[in-house]
Every structure is written in C-alpha cells, then in structure tokens.
Amino acid sequence: MRFALLALLAKGPAHGYELKQALESRLGAAYPQLNIGQVYVTLTRLEKSGLIRGQDVEQAGRPNKRTYELTPAGHEAVAAWLEDASDEPRVRDEFFMKLALAGDTGLADPVGLINKQRRHYLNLMRAMSRLAGVDQPGNPFPRLLVEGAVLHLQADLDWLEKCQEELE
C-alpha cells in the first residue's frame, strides 16, 4: 500500500483517513475497503524512511490529527514506481496446485475439483454482474476494475474447461 499512499500524497497533503477515503472512492464499492490501522502503520513507516513528513494539527475538543506531505525523496519514489513496468506474477493460484497433485493423494477426483472451482467462479461472476454503483460519472475506474475482474474470471473458466477436456 505504500506506493498507493505516496501517489495520493503527490496531489497534496492529507491525513490518514482522507487517504483511505480517496483511494476507496477512486476504486469504488466493488473493491474491499482499506484497513485504517494498516494505513496508519504504513504512514508511520513511510515517515521513518523519509519519504513523507508529518505534522500534527490541533483540533478543538478532539485529539490532534497528523497531516502528511511528500518529501523530495517521496516524489522520486512515486516517479520511479510509476516508471517501472509491474513485474509481479500475474496470477497467484492455489487451485491448479490442488488439481496437479490431487491424483497422487488419491483423496479427490479431478473433475469433482473442477466442478467445485467452477461453481466458485460462477458465484463470483454473479456478484460482478449484480454490482451496482460502478458507473460513476467522471470516474471510470470502478467500472474498469469490474470489467477486469470479469475478464480474469472468464479466463479462469476457460482454463478449467481446458483442464476438463484433458482430464475427463
């Protein structure tokens, strides 16, 4: 989450709760909400490493809130992050590991595993097709995120089909 927070701060100073809200409204209700505790922990770490600078702001009758801004090193870190192609693995998948090893255990039948997994994907697909409020004027990202999720599920279902063709 560190680069996401740095990128949000590139727009201007903000405190933790504002950052959480800004990211949530950009991604929409289809994406899980951020854990506010994790936001604060990450901000504290970023401050320690010199990428952001915090300042306490007094509030009448309430505890101080801490507002953060990017340091020059923080700006550089965001720029470098945006510059690099993302090279993390595209898919993390536990199901295929089960499928590949199920035969060895003698504990599960591959087609049964495939059917169970297909039901799971179809149920996720049902959620995607029933999501409301993803069409937001001026913010295409919630809709695009849902479309991406649908395309990934479609690919997963096609993959299951290939596996079924071979294994049945």
Next chain:
Amino acid sequence: MRRNGASGRDGQEAEPILLVADLVKTHRVDGSVVRAVRGVDLRVEPGEFVAVTGPSGAGKSTLLHLLGGLQRPDSGRIELDGRRVDQLGEARWAVLRRRRIGIVFQFFNLVSTLTVADNVELPGLLAGRSARQVRARREELLDELGLAGKEDSTPQDLSGGEQQRVALARALVNRPSLLLADEPTGSLDSKGTREVLGLLTRYHDQGQTIVLVTHDAGVASAADRVVSLFDGRVTDDVRFAEPPTLQGAAGAVVRLTG
C-alpha cells in the same frame, strides 16, 4: 415481488414446466457422426432462470433447438407443461411455439420487411387472439422494453440491442410458459448485452421461466441456476440460492498492490 419458487404451494412439489429425459441427438456431417446431445436429463421448475453453458461444440444450441422443436431428437423424451411433445409433428410444434414457447435467437430473426409493431403482433394474431388484445399487449411490451415510439420503424433502422428487445417482445407476446434464448447477447455490444440481460432478469423476477444458452459465463451469471454441458452431457448443475456478497467482490478476483 417474490418469484415462484421450485418448492411450490403448500409444500407440494410443483409440476415442472419442462422435463427432459435421456435426450439424444446425433448429427451427420460429411459422412461423419457427431453426437451432439448424449443423454441429457433436465427438469425446469416454474419461475426458474436456467443458463446452459459450456464450450462450443458441447451441444448447447442443439439442446435448445430440441427444446424448441426446431430439431427432433433421436431418442428420449420432452414434456412441456406436463404434456409429452417430442413426438409431435411440425404443425403441432408450430402451434406450441406460438402459444407456449417464446424463442430469442442470436441474430434476432425479425422479419425485415415488417415494422416493429407488426413483428411483435404477428405471433399474437397467428395464435388467434383479437387484434385489439394483441395491440394492447404489444403496446405494453414495447413500453416495458423501452421501445415506445419505435412502432413504425423497421428492424434495419434499429441498433442490435433494440432489435433484440423487439425479438424479446415478439417472444413474450403470447405470454409463453417457457422463454428460450439462444446466445441472445452473442451479437450485441456490452451496452446492448447489459440491457438485454437486465430485461431478462426483470421478466424472471415477474415469474417468467427462462432457459438461456450461452458460452459466456458473464451472461450465464445472470441466471440462478447454471447447467454445464460438456461433450453432449450435463457435467454440473448448480442452483445459487443465496445472493452473492457484493461489497468488495472484485477484491476476490483482483488484488491491487503498490
């Protein structure tokens, strides 16, 4: 409004709309034999919305054509509303398709020389209803389907999504027990697809029984029950009783990092 459940009234099992047993259909193409449907059993209760899905060549379209009487099975039986129909001749099937079964196709199959109003009214008139009744039903449907004002257009003046909505009105004009849909969004863009799926869902909510065939899992997910067809056989059949969890649902597929 609550849709008709499969459990029926007073705990008694409701009569199924559609009952299919051990249905078999073989095609002969260029001298080779293709076993398109290889012993399919299917029971569809009143008010169900069933998607039949599977890879191309799995036999989905053949199955739908058998259910609509557009092709005849080699063996097995089909009961519609409690009556055996698989052995009926062409003329009797034509009557059934006007009165009991509405069909929507991928390429709409509208009569290009007729207006929207005439396309929708024709099956009503052929079914022997009065012109006044049929016109009232046509007005009601075009209104519900967002096509009011398009009565005098011809199909080629309309977008794909609009043409499919006209085809849906035509299929529903005689209030069929069963609506069959063969890849109904297969030639539509994403907006047309959403519109047509939204309308199918709405008629389902009003109690319409629907069997939809699609290779597209996104389309299948509009239904409450998904039958997976593979190599001419049913390999899975699942009813989704619970509404899915929506909040944060995309996070179960895509995890954003950074």
